[in-house]
Amino acid sequence: MTDLLSRLPAIILDGVVLGLQFGLLAAGLTLVYGLGGVLNLAYGQMAVISAMAILFAVNAGVPILAAVVVGLITGGLLGLIFDQTLLRPIYRRQGEARVLLSLLLTLGVAFMVDGYLNWNDPTAGLTIQIGGGPIDVFGVPMRRGSIVGSAIVLAVFGLLFVFFRSTVLGRAVRSVIEDEEGARLVGIDPSHMLRIILVLSGVLAAVVAVTQSMIRPVTVTAGFSITVLALIVTVVGGLGSVSGAFLAGLILGVINTFATSEIGTFLSLIILLVAAAVTILIRPSGLLGVRE
Amino acid sequence: MTERFAEATGTSAVGGTEEHAAQALSALFVPIIAIGAVLALLPLWLGDSRVLMSVSVLGLAFAGYTVGFNLIFGSTGQLFLCVGALAGLGGYGAAIFADTAGLPVIVAILAATVVSSITGGLLSWIAVRRSLGVIFTGIVTLIFALAFHNLVLGLGDLTGGESGFLIESGRDTFLRSDAPAFYLMLALVLVYLVVHGLLRRSHVGWAFRALRDDEVAAELAGVDVARYRVLAALIGGAMLGMTGAVYGLTQGRVSPSTYDFAEVDVVVVVMLAFGGIGSLFGPILGAVTFTVINELLVDLGHLRLVPYGALIIVLFLWIPRGVIPTVGDLLRRRRSPPG
Numbered sequence: 001m002t003d004l005l006s007r008l009p010a011i012i013l014d015g016v017v018l019g020l021q022f023g024l025l026a027a028g029l030t031l032v033y034g035l036g037g038v039l040n041l042a043y044g045q046m047a048v049i050s051a052m053a054i055l056f057a058v059n060a061g062v063p064i065l066a067a068v069v070v071g072l073i074t075g076g077l078l079g080l081i082f083d084q085t086l087l088r089p090i091y092r093r094q095g096e097a098r099v100l101l102s103l104l105l106t107l108g109v110a111f112m113v114d115g116y117l118n119w120n121d122p123t124a125g126l127t128i129q130i131g132g133g134p135i136d137v138f139g140v141p142m143r144r145g146s147i148v149g150s151a152i153v154l155a156v157f158g159l160l161f162v163f164f165r166s167t168v169l170g171r172a173v174r175s176v177i178e179d180e181e182g183a184r185l186v187g188i189d190p191s192h193m194l195r196i197i198l199v200l201s202g203v204l205a206a207v208v209a210v211t212q213s214m215i216r217p218v219t220v221t222a223g224f225s226i227t228v229l230a231l232i233v234t235v236v237g238g239l240g241s242v243s244g245a246f247l248a249g250l251i252l253g254v255i256n257t258f259a260t261s262e263i264g265t266f267l268s269l270i271i272l273l274v275a276a277a278v279t280i281l282i283r284p285s286g287l288l289g290v291r292e
Numbered sequence: 293m294t295e296r297f298a299e300a301t302g303t304s305a306v307g308g309t310e311e312h313a314a315q316a317l318s319a320l321f322v323p324i325i326a327i328g329a330v331l332a333l334l335p336l337w338l339g340d341s342r343v344l345m346s347v348s349v350l351g352l353a354f355a356g357y358t359v360g361f362n363l364i365f366g367s368t369g370q371l372f373l374c375v376g377a378l379a380g381l382g383g384y385g386a387a388i389f390a391d392t393a394g395l396p397v398i399v400a401i402l403a404a405t406v407v408s409s410i411t412g413g414l415l416s417w418i419a420v421r422r423s424l425g426v427i428f429t430g431i432v433t434l435i436f437a438l439a440f441h442n443l444v445l446g447l448g449d450l451t452g453g454e455s456g457f458l459i460e461s462g463r464d465t466f467l468r469s470d471a472p473a474f475y476l477m478l479a480l481v482l483v484y485l486v487v488h489g490l491l492r493r494s495h496v497g498w499a500f501r502a503l504r505d506d507e508v509a510a511e512l513a514g515v516d517v518a519r520y521r522v523l524a525a526l527i528g529g530a531m532l533g534m535t536g537a538v539y540g541l542t543q544g545r546v547s548p549s550t551y552d553f554a555e556v557d558v559v560v561v562v563m564l565a566f567g568g569i570g571s572l573f574g575p576i577l578g579a580v581t582f583t584v585i586n587e588l589l590v591d592l593g594h595l596r597l598v599p600y601g602a603l604i605i606v607l608f609l610w611i612p613r614g615v616i617p618t619v620g621d622l623l624r625r626r627r628s629p630p631g
Contacts, residue, residue, distance in 0.1 A: 039427070089609055096426055101612055104565055107558065108604035115597025122594070224554060228438070235431045266446035273439045277432055281422050 004262070010140045011261050012254060017146045019253020020153040021211060025226060026233035026245035027160065028204035034177045034240020035190075035197045038090055038102040040082070043205055044226030045113040050075040050206035051126040051218040052117065064128065072206045079202025082109075083195045091191070110223060117220040125217035126209065145214035152211050156204070160242055173197060177240055236279045238289020247287050252276065320489040320572075327576055328482045335471045344587075345470040351583030352477035353539040357556065358563045358575035359484040360531030363491070366570035367500040368524040369507075370416055371430035373553070375560045377440035378529050379536030380551030382408045384444065384451055386537035387546050390461035392450070397462050397541065405534040412529020413522050420518040437553050444548050456547025459540065473542035480538060481576070484531050489572055491527070496520065504570070562604055568614030577615055 029043050040046075053074040057067035086109070090102045117124070130148050134141035163170040175183040176193045183190060208226065212218050233252060237244030255275050259268035279287065331352075338344040357375050364372045372378075385404030389395045395403065415436060419429045444451045451457055466472035491497050499520045502510035511517050540546040549555055563582050567574025585603065589596035611618045 086605070093612075097612070099427060100565075101608060104562070104608045105605050107562070108601040108608070111597045111601030111604065113601075115594050115601065118597075119593060119595040228434070231431065232435065235428065239427075266442065269442050270439050270446070273435045273442075277435045280424075280428060280432055280435075281418065284422055284424055284428055 007261065009138055011258050013137060013140050013142060014146075014261075015254030015257035016250060017142070017150050017215075017253070018257055019250035020150045021208075021215070021249070022229065022233045022253050023237075023246040023249025024153045024156060024204065024208055024211065025230040026237055026249060027157070027242055028201035028208070029227075029230045030234040030237065030240055030242060030245045031197050031204075032201045033234065035173065036087070036091065036194050037095070037098050038087065039099050039106070039231075040201070041103055041106040041227055042082075042109040042113065042223075043106075043201070043230055044223035044228075045110045046075060046078045046082075046202055046205035047209040047212075047226055048117065048218065048220060048223045049078060049113060050202075051209035051213060051222075052124065052220070054128075054209065054213075055124060055126045068128075068210055071209060072203050075202040075204070075206025075209075076199045077202070078205070079198040079200070080195070082202070083198040087194070087198070091194075110227070114221070114223055120220075122220060125219040126213040127217045128210065128213045130214055143215075149211040149214040152207065156207055157242075157246055164242065169196070232273075232276050236276050236286055238286025241286065241288040244286055244288030248279075251287075317493075320486075320493065323573060324482055324485050324489065327485070327573070328478065331478055332475070335474050339471060342470060345474060347583065347587050349470075349474050349477055349539070349542060351579055352474065352481055353535055354556075354559060354563060354583065355481045355576055355579035356477065356484060356535035356539075357532055357560050358567070358579050359481065359488060360528040360535065361560050362528075362564055362570065362575045363488050363531065364412070364416075364524050364528035366564065366574070367488075367492075367497075367504065368521045369426060369504050370419060370521060370525060371426045371433070372412070372415070372525070372528070373430050373434040373557050373561075374415065374437040374440070375532055376551040376553050376556030377437040378408045378412055378532040379539075379556060380440060380444065380546070380548075381411055382533030382536035383540035383546040383551060384457065385533070387457045387459045387461075387540055388450065390541075391457075391459055397465075397467070400461070401534065401537045401541070404537045405530050408533020408536070409526050409530035412532070413526040416522045416525030417518075420521050434553070437557065441548060441551075441553065452547070454548065456545050456550070459544050459546065462541045463544065467541050468544055476538060476542070477535075480535060485572065485576070487527065487531075492572065496523065500524065565614055566607055568616035568618070571614065571616040571620075574614055574616045 029040060032038050032040050050071040054067045054071035057070045058064060062070065086105050087102075090098055090105060093101055128145070130143075130145040132144045134143055135147060136142075137147070164174055165171075172183070172188045173193045173196065175186070175188060176190045180190050183193075209218050212222075212226075233245060233248050236252065237246070237248030252272055252275060256268055256272045259271040263271065283289075334348055335345065338348060357379060360378075361372065361375050364370050382401075382404045385407045386397075386400045389400035389403050390397050393400075415433055419432060424432060445453055448454075462468065467476070492500070499510070499515045502513065502515050503517045503520060507517055536551060540550065543550070559582065563578030564575055565578075566581060567576070567578030585600065586596070589599055592599075
């Protein structure tokens, strides 16, 4: 017992690092679903393309910070292209038909991206090295990459909260999430808001690529697993809720790390999945979702 | 009474309404026999090529999966994203029952089918009890599928882990030769079609349609929505499990990738959505079309996913409801011009 107690700080800190990644994964997906009722199954591929853009820039001799900016712009552009092309026909449908069509069309995109990247160079992978030895946090040695990655995620969530609480644009976006007709009546153009959110979601996918690559390589085949993980965290947190994504990410991250450390790697993923399933069954609307 | 039900449910694959029950039954069996006859000729044409025969057997397995998925999703609106997992339960179940437990092959297949069926029913029961919507049912079953995949990898002593399970049972029998395996799978698919077709024509099909059109209205009209959903999942789960079990035995090996989510569920959803969700023959059309497309593109290696993905996008923009319902509407409009 004392043994577990001495390990607990490390487990919780590692869990928080992982959980922040989980939360960030879900943020971009949950926003697009909340606003447009669109499920983007090519979300992981957006992150992978951004990672490949950074890799390309780095290989071309661009300094790493500028390369990251290239990646973020790529992500944003991908969101914009998605909004201008595939989203048009999807948006003409309502309710479940819209979700199903968005699911199928983005699946097609995911196939195309995976196929091309895998054919082009199956071994490509982005790793961003953060130099220097481990840093002590509350007596636990933490890898520098994990700390920088977590700090970026926290900053991004901070910016998102400020954006949605305090800016006119952010409030306009939230008003569309809550009541599309009402927002239209007070002069907010929902399709304009959707475009902004898609660009934002693309940038968030690029941030996922950046922070993930500080912890482990982002490979060309990572797209699908990123999407699935993002989907699970999104649903546990509540569709459309950014704070829900944050909370669900942290909880699932800590559960996963605890299970890995105390029970074993193979069962830890199953425990994570069971935890997600139980949450959905107890609260079908998610932790912080709105009950319909 | 039967006549009234037949009338209420007597929509054929292309959506025409039959006059009375006898005609309705022939409208069911004639197309199934026709499909069976055409597909039965395939080995005569492809028989020399082992590769093409194994592609055809896999195509039939997918036809079986898609019929089962259609019964669960198309008929009762439960998005089961664990098609591969339920099939894998059948495949690994049959392998373990036959090899490890030493049961006769046919008993092993049936036992594995029961396991898949009950698992499907249980998942459906949970979803119904918690009144989960389409997306949430999808996520919960997806989570089940991922957990199953990890269990198979983790329980390496029982399942052979990553490298798979080599099945000893059924070796040197007709199961492992090309043509008999093909006809066995074909027979399974045809039986599934008959089962689904008869269900659609019975009071069960009437309940399916009612609950899919408007769940609340169906419940108010006295349809026990929960019961029919679980029933559909039990039958569909059995179809998935049996297909997975028989396919595994014909291959002599089951591995995690045989029943992987990306390899099975994604393909099955695309096949069904192409043929027409809820239409009786949509699964066959989808399975045949995408098996052929996949084979035509096989030389491209990984790059084949690019035209495959582009095709998915174009198809669903063009015919979002699937081929059979769209063509059915066109035919009906031509037969009775508006006005």
